[in-house]
Amino acid sequence: DAGITQSPRHKVTETGTPVTLRCHQTENHRYMYWYRQDPGHGLRLIHYSYGVKDTDKGEVSDGYSVSRSKTEDFLLTLESATSSQTSVYFCAIQGGEYFNSPLHFGNGTRLTVT
Amino acid sequence: QQPVQSPQAVILREGEDAVINCSSSKALYSVHWYRQKHGEAPVFLMILLKGGEQKGHEKISASFNEKKQQSSLYLTASQLSYSGTYFCGTEDNNDMRFGAGTRLTVKP
Numbered sequence: 001d002a003g004i005t006q007s008p009r010h011k012v013t014e015t016g017t018p019v020t021l022r023c024h025q026t027e028n029h030r031y032m033y034w035y036r037q038d039p040g041h042g043l044r045l046i047h048y049s050y051g052v053k054d055t056d057k058g059e060v061s062d063g064y065s066v067s068r069s070k071t072e073d074f075l076l077t078l079e080s081a082t083s084s085q086t087s088v089y090f091c092a093i094q095g096g097e098y099f100n101s102p103l104h105f106g107n108g109t110r111l112t113v114t
Numbered sequence: 115q116q117p118v119q120s121p122q123a124v125i126l127r128e129g130e131d132a133v134i135n136c137s138s139s140k141a142l143y144s145v146h147w148y149r150q151k152h153g154e155a156p157v158f159l160m161i162l163l164k165g166g167e168q169k170g171h172e173k174i175s176a177s178f179n180e181k182k183q184q185s186s187l188y189l190t191a192s193q194l195s196y197s198g199t200y201f202c203g204t205e206d207n208n209d210m211r212f213g214a215g216t217r218l219t220v221k222p
Contacts, residue, residue: 033210042116042201043156043212058209090155099144099205102158 003027006091006106013113019078021109023091025071031094032074033103034058034066036087043090049074081113115139117204119213126192126220134216136202137184145178145185146203146210149196156201159187192220 003026013019023032031050035043035058045058047066055066063085065077078085088110092103117138124132136145144163148156162178162185173190189196199215 035212040214042214043203044116045209045211048209056209059211099146099203099210100161100163102146102161103148103156103203103210104158105155107155 004091004093004104004106006089006109008109009107010110011112013081013111015082015113016080019081019111021076021089021091021111023074023076023106025074025093027093027095027104028071029093029095030071032068033092033094034064034074034076035090035092036060036085037090037108038087046076046089078111081111083113085111086113087111115206116211117202117213119200119202119216121216122214123217124219126218128194128220128222129191132189132192132218134187134189134200134202134218135184136186136204136213137182138204140183140204140206142178142180142183142185142204144205145176147176147185147187148201148203148212149198150201150215151198159200189218192218194220194222196220 005024007022033048034046044060049055049068067075090108091106120135147159150156176187178185197220199217201212201215203210203212
């Protein structure tokens with residue numbers, strides 16, 4: 001299995017609080033992604049990174065920010081959590097260029113915003 | 115833009131075959147297929163990189179028709195272990211978009 005770890009695995013937080021999710025990889029892969037998964041929507045891209053300090057927005061980036069200060073860590077921050085951000089969040093890594101190689105997913109973080 | 119998958123759900127008996135389709139309104143250069151079991155992370159099945167290319171994984175194979183902008187996943191002689199949700203992924207402006215998924219249930 002690809003070395004990718006997400007933390008925490010579960011989180012319950014209150015509306016309006018900031019939340020940070022962490023994705024850590026041991027594969028030294030260049031590309032890292034944050035997806036959210038909701039029933040009926042499949043996986044939707046929030047942000048991605050193509051290198052240290054190089055990030056870009058995905059299709060559902062509003063209300064989220066990311067940082068990548070080291071190759072191995074990609075952080076996702078919900079600046080002020082809302083109930084609509086209750087979801088399962090998956091991090092993925094990719095070793096090759098663009099989409100010629102598979103994505104490997106972490107085990108996910110289940111976030112509940114009350 | 116997300117690719118469109120069909121059907122949304124399918125129920126099979128062990129040993130039966132199924133086809134899952136993935137289509138895009140944009141030109142396709144590659145298609146990924148993943149399977150996700152309940153409560154787990156998606157797991158990579160295969161990538162198709164060239165038009166007309168077919169790949170296989172156990173009794174699961176896929177085709178890619180770039181002219182029709184679609185890919186199909188074929189599950190042959192299904193097993194109980196094939197149950198799960200199948201996703202296709204396609205490139206879109208340097209990121210990957212996934213379909214909404216096809217839930218496959220295989221019954222004894």
